[in-house]
Amino acid sequence: MGTVLAALWSPGWIRRTGPRPAGYLNLLMTFIALSHSSLALVQVWGKPAQVFSWSWLQAAGLNVTIDIKISALTLGAMVLITGLNLLAQLYGVGYLEMDWGWARFYTVVGLFEAGMCALVLCNSVFFSYFILEILTLCTYLLIGVWYNQSLVITGARDAFLTKRIGDLILLVGVVALLPLSGTWNYDELAQWATSGAANPQVLTGISLALIAGPLGKCAQFPLHLWLDEAQEGPLPATILRNSVVVATGAWVLIQLQPVLACVPLAQTVMVTIGAATALGTSLIAIAQVDVKRVLSYAVSAFMGVVFIAIGTGQTELAHLFLLTYALAMALLVMAIGTVIYNNITQDLTQLGGLWGRRPIPGLAFLLGSVSLVALPPFGNFWPLAQLVQNLWIQDPKVALVVIAVNSLTALSLMRVFVQIWGGKPTQMTCRSPEVLWPMIIPLTVMVGLALHIPIILYQWQLLPASLDFSANSTISLVVATGLGLITGAAIYLSPAIPKPVSLPLPYVQEFFAKDFYAADLYRYTVVAIVAFTSQAISLIDRYIVDGLVNLVGLVTMVLGQTLKYNTSGRTQSYTLTIVVALVTIGLLILWPLLQLLIISNP
Amino acid sequence: MYLQYFLLLAAALFCIGIYGLVTSRNAVRVLMSIELMLNAVNINLMAFSNYLDGEVIKGQIFTVFVITVAAAEAAVGLAILLAIYRNRDTVDMEQFNLLKW
Numbered sequence: 001m002g003t004v005l006a007a008l009w010s011p012g013w014i015r016r017t018g019p020r021p022a023g024y025l026n027l028l029m030t031f032i033a034l035s036h037s038s039l040a041l042v043q044v045w046g047k048p049a050q051v052f053s054w055s056w057l058q059a060a061g062l063n064v065t066i067d068i069k070i071s072a073l074t075l076g077a078m079v080l081i082t083g084l085n086l087l088a089q090l091y092g093v094g095y096l097e098m099d100w101g102w103a104r105f106y107t108v109v110g111l112f113e114a115g116m117c118a119l120v121l122c123n124s125v126f127f128s129y130f131i132l133e134i135l136t137l138c139t140y141l142l143i144g145v146w147y148n149q150s151l152v153i154t155g156a157r158d159a160f161l162t163k164r165i166g167d168l169i170l171l172v173g174v175v176a177l178l179p180l181s182g183t184w185n186y187d188e189l190a191q192w193a194t195s196g197a198a199n200p201q202v203l204t205g206i207s208l209a210l211i212a213g214p215l216g217k218c219a220q221f222p223l224h225l226w227l228d229e230a231q232e233g234p235l236p237a238t239i240l241r242n243s244v245v246v247a248t249g250a251w252v253l254i255q256l257q258p259v260l261a262c263v264p265l266a267q268t269v270m271v272t273i274g275a276a277t278a279l280g281t282s283l284i285a286i287a288q289v290d291v292k293r294v295l296s297y298a299v300s301a302f303m304g305v306v307f308i309a310i311g312t313g314q315t316e317l318a319h320l321f322l323l324t325y326a327l328a329m330a331l332l333v334m335a336i337g338t339v340i341y342n343n344i345t346q347d348l349t350q351l352g353g354l355w356g357r358r359p360i361p362g363l364a365f366l367l368g369s370v371s372l373v374a375l376p377p378f379g380n381f382w383p384l385a386q387l388v389q390n391l392w393i394q395d396p397k398v399a400l401v402v403i404a405v406n407s408l409t410a411l412s413l414m415r416v417f418v419q420i421w422g423g424k425p426t427q428m429t430c431r432s433p434e435v436l437w438p439m440i441i442p443l444t445v446m447v448g449l450a451l452h453i454p455i456i457l458y459q460w461q462l463l464p465a466s467l468d469f470s471a472n473s474t475i476s477l478v479v480a481t482g483l484g485l486i487t488g489a490a491i492y493l494s495p496a497i498p499k500p501v502s503l504p505l506p507y508v509q510e511f512f513a514k515d516f517y518a519a520d521l522y523r524y525t526v527v528a529i530v531a532f533t534s535q536a537i538s539l540i541d542r543y544i545v546d547g548l549v550n551l552v553g554l555v556t557m558v559l560g561q562t563l564k565y566n567t568s569g570r571t572q573s574y575t576l577t578i579v580v581a582l583v584t585i586g587l588l589i590l591w592p593l594l595q596l597l598i599i600s601n602p
Numbered sequence: 603m604y605l606q607y608f609l610l611l612a613a614a615l616f617c618i619g620i621y622g623l624v625t626s627r628n629a630v631r632v633l634m635s636i637e638l639m640l641n642a643v644n645i646n647l648m649a650f651s652n653y654l655d656g657e658v659i660k661g662q663i664f665t666v667f668v669i670t671v672a673a674a675e676a677a678v679g680l681a682i683l684l685a686i687y688r689n690r691d692t693v694d695m696e697q698f699n700l701l702k703w
Contacts, residue, residue: 569702572632572695576624 019102026106027089030113034082037117041075049074051123051187067185069123073319077120077251080323083449084244084330085113087442091334092236094438095341101145105234108142112240119248126184128252129167129174132213135248136163139241143233155229162226166216166249173209177259180206190258200263207266210256211273217249218303219296221277225518227300231292235337238292243330246299247322250306254315267311274307275401280516282408286415287512289348291336294416297515298372298409299329305402309387312394317383320457324371324379327453331368331446332413335361338435338443339420345428348416349500353425357432360440362421364447369413371450373481374406379453385474392473399473407480414488422493608649615642629686629693633679640672 044050049071057064089109096102115138119131137160144156178184180202181192193203214220219227230241253260253270260266278301285297302325309318338361339354340346355362367378374384384406391399425432434440491497503509511517587594615638622635644665651661687693 564703567703569699570695571698572624572626579620579624 019100022103022106023089023093023096026110027086027093029110030082030086030089033113033117034079034086037075037078037082040070041072041079044070044072044075046072064126064184065124066127067123068121069186070121074120076323078117080326081113081116081120081244084240084326085109087330087334087446088236088239091239091337091439091442092234094436095236095337096234097436099234105142105145105237108138108145109237109240112138112142112245116244116248120251123186124184125174125177125186125189125252125256128255129170129213132170132217132248132252133167135245136160136167139163139230139245142237142241143230145234145237149232151229152232155226155232159226159230162223163216166213166223169209170213173206173213176202176206176209186255186258189256193259193262203259204263204265207260207263208269210260211253211266211270214249214253215273217252218246218307219300220273220304220307221280222518222521224277224281224300225515225522227296228293228515231290231296235292235333235340239330239333239337243326243333246303247306247326250303250310250318250322253307253310254318257310257313257315260310261313267313270307270311271395271398274304274311275398276304277301278304278308278405279401279408282405282412284512284515285412286408287509289513290346291340291348291351291416291420292333292346294348294412295329295332295336298332298412301405301409302329302372305384305387305405308391308398308402309383312391312398314387314390317387317390321380321383321387324383324453324457327446327450328368328371328378328380331364331443331450332372334439334443334446335365335368336416338439339432341435341439342432343429347428348419350426350428351420352423352429353421354429354432355421358421358434360434361443362417364443365413365417365421367447367450369410369417369485371453372413373410373484374477375410375481375485376478377454379450379457381478382454382457385477388473388477403473403477403480406477407484410481410484411488414485415492418489418492422489423499605649605653608645608653612642612645612649615639615645627695629683629695629698630680632695633676633683636679637672637676640668644668 049069052068052070054066054068055063056066089106092105092109096105099105112135115131115135119128119135122128122131140156140160143159144152146152147156174184177189180199181189183189183192216223216226227241227246231238233241260270281297281300281304285294285301288294288297306318306321306325309315309321339351339358343351343354345351371378372380374381374388376385384402388399388402391402491501514520619635619637619639619642622638623632626632626635647661647665647668649661651659651665655661683693686698690697
């Protein structure tokens with residue numbers, strides 16, 4: 001609703017009032033949606049899921065239905081989405097103060113919100129794909145809001161194409177599912193997959209295709225570069241992207257988990273990709289100087305943890321983790337945004353010494369950090385501890401990876417905190433006032449949410465009932481977190497270490513800072529191949545296909561040009577032509593007669 | 603069997619006329635070659651009327667007409683030639699290739 005209404009205030013249409021009503025209207029709509037979904041959540045709490053279905057398309061032998069599932073889980077996700085949208089949009093009111101593009105921004109954000117709500121309600125893999133594609137388009141538009149900047153344009157392009165590739169492979173899987181299972185409904189797919197009616201090899205192929213869509217959506221290796229470049233977009237949108245949008249892929253993956261659980265290879269692939277991404281991107285995050293990018297790589301890392309959780313079949317934990325993670329990440333990005341808004345630069349090396357004057361964002365960032373990594377009693381500790389404990393039994397290596405990722409992320413977040421709020425004020429930060437209320441209010445509300453989430457989880461009995469705190473896994477997890485936090489603080493607060501910290505091996509530092517040279521990797525492999533092929537095809541089209549047709553015209557033209565020289569202008573040559581033609585025709589007509597003569601007079 | 607000899611003679615004359623018609627550079631000689639060809643035709647007509655149509659001799663009537671028409675044609679031909687000669691001061695056929703492509 002808000003999307004269409006907000007579009008009315010785009011600068012071209014209503015010139016006099018300015019862009020602000022678009023944002024206010026969208027806030028109102030989001031608030032109504034939040035209230036509605038909260039009330040609905042109270043209603044369905046503790047009741048079994050209700051399923052609705054409408055027919056969308058009926059063709060011969062094909063009945064595509066829109067399946068909706070109303071359960072406590074889907075409505076809970078809707079509350080999370082609309083709630084975060086409300087806060088991010090209010091944040092946008094402050095952040096986009098000096099911006100004319102409110103109509104465009106709020107229109108696309110409204111479409112995002114609608115798309116994500118539709119995604120969580122939808123119970124059909126076909127419509128999930130449908131909505132994922134719409135969200136991909138929205139990502140393109142939202143990153144490209146400030147389209148007069150060249151980096152924004154390349155970033156939006158990469159985000160669209162990278163996510164598109166994943167979605168297209170997902171489409172392959174979705175289309176291949178229907179003839180085999182006869183349904184796109186998640187519940188029926190789960191029944192079909194567990195009944196074992198499918199050919200294992202075919203199912204393996206389909207599962208790998210189904211993983212590829214969320215792989216691109218969640219910014220996992222090797223389709224992770226887009227999230228880094230997507231940090232060029234406006235910051236309120238980044239809050240949503242980092243916390244919620246990347247989770248859409250994980251949501252679809254969780255829904256598909258019953259199908260994927262039947263394929264051992266798919267599970268191995270998921271765990272491997274998740275572990276590789278988590279480890280790689282948490283290392284990359286430490287080597288970034290752009291503060292938004294530090295957070296974007298942390299997003300990839302924790303989405304990798306979600307992949308690990310789904311790959312090992314722990315969907316409940318994955319859901320819980322998505323909730324706690326989204327709140328923590330939104331808090332982090334909001335806190336960073338208030339700093340960027342007033343200090344202009346995003347370069348960590350040029351920020352510093354803000355603790356005395358900017359305590360609220362500092363506290364918020366600190367709380368977001370400890371909520372994101374596993375530190376009891378804050379949010380993410382509970383799912384992560386449970387995950388590590390389960391993994392410790394299933395596969396200790398993966399558990400170690402999760403612990404390491406946790407520790408590295410703690411280090412990188414602590415580094416960000418100390419670089420911005422610790423140390424001495426720099427030239428960029430020597431005058432840094434606190435931001436206005438529309439940005440601080442959502443930030444503090446988010447702080448409250450992050451603080452209350454363990455209590456809420458406890459109230460809702462979502463916490464693991466018997467978490468064994470004496471387990472080695474939990475202790476090592478917490479110790480690793482603390483180690484990461486303390487190391488980060490120690491390195492960046494200690495005056496003994498020279499401040500642009502350089503590793504003894506400069507090329508290793510360079511390697512991580514440049515994101516494993518992923519951009520170059522793309523450029524020299526996929527992009528180079530596609531560019532070469534398209535150039536070759538273009539040349540073939542221009543010179544061979546077009547050339548053949550043009551050759552016909554050219555030949556007729558040359559023939560006309562040449563044959564006209566028969567008209568020599570000499571009367572005698574015309575006479576000769578007439579004589580030769582007459583003799584030839586005469587000979588042809590008389591040929592049978594001449595043959596007779598020759599035969600009769602041997 | 604004499605008819606064939608007449609016909610062969612006429613054919614030879616006609617061919618000589620054609621050869622002259624195609625190769626001569628002097629326009630007057632082209633007209634002369636045309637006269638040769640017409641005369642070859644006349645020999646043919648006379649031979650046919652003598653050997654095949656001795657009673658009614660339609661060939662001789664034709665011959666008289668051909669001679670008359672040939673005289674008129676030669677007169678007009680020479681007139682055209684003189685008209686060209688007045689303009690271009692030459693009767694060389696090679697110089698008359700103006701109406702080409």
